[in-house]
Amino acid sequence: MIPSPSSRDTPVPEREFAFGKPAQGWRLRLYTIIFEADTPAGLAFDLALIGAIFASILVVMLASVESVRAGHGDTLYAFEWVFTILFTIEYFARLACVQRPLRYATSFFGIIDLLAVLPTYLSLLVPEASAFLDVRTLRLIRVFRVLKLSLYLAEYQLVVHALRASSRKIFVFLSMVLMVVLLLGTLMYVVEGPENGFTNIPTAMYWAIISLTTVGYGDIVPQTDFGKVVASLVVLLGWGTLAVPTGIVTAEMVSQGPRPRPTTRTCPVCLSEGHEASARFCKDCGAELPERRAGMRKT
Numbered sequence: 342m343i344p345s346p347s348s349r350d351t352p353v354p355e356r357e358f359a360f361g362k363p364a365q366g367w368r369l370r371l372y373t374i375i376f377e378a379d380t381p382a383g384l385a386f387d388l389a390l391i392g393a394i395f396a397s398i399l400v401v402m403l404a405s406v407e408s409v410r411a412g413h414g415d416t417l418y419a420f421e422w423v424f425t426i427l428f429t430i431e432y433f434a435r436l437a438c439v440q441r442p443l444r445y446a447t448s449f450f451g452i453i454d455l456l457a458v459l460p461t462y463l464s465l466l467v468p469e470a471s472a473f474l475d476v477r478t479l480r481l482i483r484v485f486r487v488l489k490l491s492l493y494l495a496e497y498q499l500v501v502h503a504l505r506a507s508s509r510k511i512f513v514f515l516s517m518v519l520m521v522v523l524l525l526g527t528l529m530y531v532v533e534g535p536e537n538g539f540t541n542i543p544t545a546m547y548w549a550i551i552s553l554t555t556v557g558y559g560d561i562v563p564q565t566d567f568g569k570v571v572a573s574l575v576v577l578l579g580w581g582t583l584a585v586p587t588g589i590v591t592a593e594m595v596s597q598g599p600r601p602r603p604t605t606r607t608c609p610v611c612l613s614e615g616h617e618a619s620a621r622f623c624k625d626c627g628a629e630l631p632e633r634r635a636g637m638r639k640t
Contacts, residue, residue, distance in 0.1 A: 369631065372438040375431075376607040390431070397424035425461040432458060440609045448612055503593040510589050518553070518582060525549040525575055529568060537564045553579040606630060 374382045397420075403409045404417045432454045436442040445451045526546030533539040538561045539548065548561045552575045563572050606616040610628035622629055 368438045371434060372609060373631065375435055375438060376612075379606065393424060393427060397421070397428075400424065421461060425458050428454070428458045439612065445612055500590075503590050507589045507593045511586050514585055514589070521578075522546050522549045522553065525553075525571070529563065529571060532565060532571065533563050533568045537568070538562070549575060552576055553582060555579045555583070 373380060374386050377383045378387050400417050400420045404414070404421070410417065435445060435451075435454065439445045446455070523546060526542055526549045529548060530539045530542050530545040533545075535541075539545045544561070551558055552572060555576055557576075563569050606618075606620070607613070608616070608623035608626060608628055608630060611623060611626040613623060613625040616624060616630060620630055
């Protein structure tokens with residue numbers, strides 16, 4: 342519950358982390374470094390982390406090349422374990438400094454962080470599991486925290502809000518497109534028939550989707566004159582179809598107007614990000630936010 346205005350003027354009792362440890366000391370300092378990029382230490386940590394992710398992905402890519410693996414397989418294997426151990430330490434450090442470790446472990450980033458280290462350990466039992474190490478690329482989503490340049494983060498959130506606001510309109514539009522694809526697929530199945538590659542209605546619908554998006558693989562091509570006329574209309578219809586969702590999202594973005602520029606401040610309770618620089622409480626759960634300390638980067 343968000344505290345009332347009167348309660349904000351009174352001292353807030355010291356909150357406890359999980360395991361009974363106070364929300365201060367080394368855990369708070371570690372939390373600020375790992376989860377926020379507004380301090381020099383936090384920015385350096387995020388940059389080092391992204392560099393390590395890129396390097397580990399490069400190692401995985403090189404290991405998939407037979408000639409490189411034959412000459413430097415042992416070195417690449419050693420590097421892979423070094424990165425895995427580093428990411429494992431980082432994962433447990435995140436669990437140690439958050440107020441609710443289970444909530445972080447089951448969050449999107451928590452699951453991605455876990456999947457980034459599991460394949461290497463599983464490869465000891467199932468060698469093929471190492472192929473899933475490329476899941477580490479998903480961790481690069483954190484680049485939005487480093488390239489915070491709050492301008493970029495604000496525009497990113499603007500696009501997200503516009504997509505959410507226009508989701509129902511886009512759903513209705515896609516439903517109409519699906520009905521058009523069904524009608525066109527059925528028509529082409531009747532016109533062309535199995536002898537020209539349109540063996541069934543689902544196959545004809547596949548052709549309609551490919552033609553409507555103006556991709557045109559060419560694996561199924563109408564042979565009759567009437568079928569070619571229908572195909573021409575479908576391609577022309579595709580030009581207008583692609584422009585509709587773009588216009589919907591653009592209109593929503595314009596209607597929302599400018600939004601406050603967020604920071605990388607993270608709530609220690611629900612782990613939501615993007616709070617304003619002057620915020621004292623979480624915009625999602627109402628928990629008190631850690632105070633901004635000296636050395637914070639200005640947005």
